[in-house]
Amino acid sequence: MIDAPARRRAWIPALALLVLATLFAGLGIWQIQRLGWKTRLIASTQAAIHSAPVDPAALPPGDLSALVYHRVAISGRFVPGGTTLVTGTSVMGTGYWELVPLAGDDGRTVMINRGFLPEGSRLAPARAAVPTGHTRIEGLLRVTEPRGTLLRANRPAQDIWYARDIAAIAARRGVSVDPRLFIDSWGENPAPGGGAPIPGLTVIAFANNHLGYALTWFTMGAMAIAGAIVVKRRR
Template sequence: MKRRLLTALALLFAAGFVALGIWQVERRAWKHELIAAVDARIHRPPVAAPGPAEWPGISARNDAYRRISATGRFRHDRETLVQAVTERGAGYWLLTPLETPGFTLLVNRGFVPTDKREAATRAAGNPGGTVTVTGLLRITEPGGAFLRANDPAADRWYSRDVATIARARGLGRVAPYFLDADAVPNAGGYPVGGLTVVRFRDPHLVYALTWFALAAISFFFAWRLWRPATLRSNSDS
């Protein structure tokens, strides 16, 4: 009886591992479709930044990393520095509100090093008047889980959480996404745009092979448990 129970458990585990392996294969196919879609978006000509009528339909799957452009005036007095680690080292992303006709759009103008944290040290890079900015549409980062929680009261920011930044800066009718500016240089040198890293983790094949290997081991143990009983039955006959 004990042997039968262990055999049944081994088969149950094997079935579960097979199901997990199949799920990872499906996830891998989905991830590859997403990577192909994002790659296509990045290389398309820019379109106008989505306005309020389009906001309800924006999603990470369909809109992340679309090339967009917007025209307006920067509110440099309401900029936000978000801690970042880039290929240029540690520093900050500089998010500045861009007032466009009808709504405000947060623009990640790029990277500034720690010694350029104070606005006065990079004033030459803050354009006045009407500007047109082109870059990639990015979905808001509400923080939590793997990101430290923002502390608006202390003006410490660790994620590009559009809604929270908008409230802290007193902005009205803000787009639910932000724009990562492209690499067009500005007169003052900082911030440095065009540092968006478009990379997707794709470990699903390794995961699938791991689950299938565990399934094979479970099937092997089930066979070993079942085999002695079969041999005894044959010898008794």
């Protein structure tokens, strides 16, 4: 005859598997919720990209995260002295994003990402090539990137930049801009001459694997339940 403590110990593996099944089910439900959020994010981003452009002067105060990738348009004149090269990558490889302040006609100065320059580009020639005439920019609203990464942190004292930290860049250049945002240019009117950075390379991609993750977690939960049943029967 099996004593009571032995019978209770016999239940332990099955109970552990049932706990795991509950955990896996919870993770699957969480991924389904993430799927809904990601689907809405992709839809809203596509709507923002294809919406009519807005003037930065019409942007609300405070955080602009909800407006990332909205189309914007601004007219004014570049401030070449504020030109900064930020190390980055694009579909064209490794190089630099050229950031230049634009003094808008409404008195607001906004940092513009004019586009991508190839590796080996230098600041002085890039600054000298910035057009000084009146121009109109259309592009996508982006928010400042103040943190960068642990291994590639900005070094303002050495004028080395890996993240588009607008406040820090503006302070280094001695210009006053809206520190919350920059604009990824889709193009300039009038179009710049040869040697200008290549605009329109904003990468807009959202991985949406949540359904696959959810199915994986639910499958593991079902396997845990099946295992618990097998263990119980054998015990």
